[in-house]
Amino acid sequence: MKFFVDTADIEAIAELNALGMVDGVTTNPSLIKKSGRNILEVTKEICDLVDGPVSAEVTATDAETMIAEGRKLLEIAENIAVKVPLTFDGLKACKVLSDGGAMVNVTLCFSGNQALLAAKAGATFISPFIGRLDDIHIDGMELIEDIRIIYDNYGYDTEILAASIRTPNHVLDCARVGADVMTAPPAVIKSLANHPLTDKGLATFLADIKDAGIKIL
Numbered sequence: 001m002k003f004f005v006d007t008a009d010i011e012a013i014a015e016l017n018a019l020g021m022v023d024g025v026t027t028n029p030s031l032i033k034k035s036g037r038n039i040l041e042v043t044k045e046i047c048d049l050v051d052g053p054v055s056a057e058v059t060a061t062d063a064e065t066m067i068a069e070g071r072k073l074l075e076i077a078e079n080i081a082v083k084v085p086l087t088f089d090g091l092k093a094c095k096v097l098s099d100g101g102a103m104v105n106v107t108l109c110f111s112g113n114q115a116l117l118a119a120k121a122g123a124t125f126i127s128p129f130i131g132r133l134d135d136i137h138i139d140g141m142e143l144i145e146d147i148r149i150i151y152d153n154y155g156y157d158t159e160i161l162a163a164s165i166r167t168p169n170h171v172l173d174c175a176r177v178g179a180d181v182m183t184a185p186p187a188v189i190k191s192l193a194n195h196p197l198t199d200k201g202l203a204t205f206l207a208d209i210k211d212a213g214i215k216i217l
């Protein structure tokens with residue numbers, strides 16, 4: 001499973017990228033707002049840092065303007081994936097941009113039928129939002145499972161980019177059910193390294209190192 005980082009925070013991306021843990025980056029208007037940066041400038045910096053796809057989201061709601069914005073975003077770098085919302089206009093923009101050879105990430109997906117439409121419109125990535133479904137007491141992981149079955153049934157090569165990941169269990173379950181990609185905030189990715197038995201075992205070893213005066217350097 002590929003790991004994308006869901007942030008526009010350059011330092012956080014750089015830290016994980018140095019560990020080889022960044023296969024791509026996703027941003028959205030809320031993350032751009034949080035960064036306090038100009039969208040074109042910060043997206044360019046991210047594209048320079050990371051080899052994989054960098055999703056940058058359009059701001060318009062009509063297809064024509066989405067396409068124009070998408071083309072402007074595509075000028076930033078070769079690894080831009082234009083992110084469009086899963087509306088009928090978004091699907092129109094997806095079709096035009098993907099027919100032109102661009103990577104397109106169709107976002108804000110909350111149903112299998114929406115994912116089916118995105119695949120038919122030529123989406124490179126479909127972004128189902130797990131956490132936001134869980135927030136309203138609908139099992140977000142079931143949506144990932146449904147989309148996996150639908151895409152496998154018909155051989156669509158649109159990649160399932162599991163989004164709105166909030167917990168380590170979300171990541172594990174995505175890997176179990178076969179999401180192609182998961183995108184998570186840096187803190188969630190870093191937290192995957194944590195286990196209480198690792199902490200407990202290390203505390204014991206450190207006590208023994210101190211008691212025995214074990215030294216390597």
Ligand code: E4P
Pocket residue numbers: 006026027028107127129131132163164165183
């Ligand atoms: C994905 O592309 C979105 O940017 C993101 O995963 C949304 O996550 P949230 O629901 O935690 O805001």
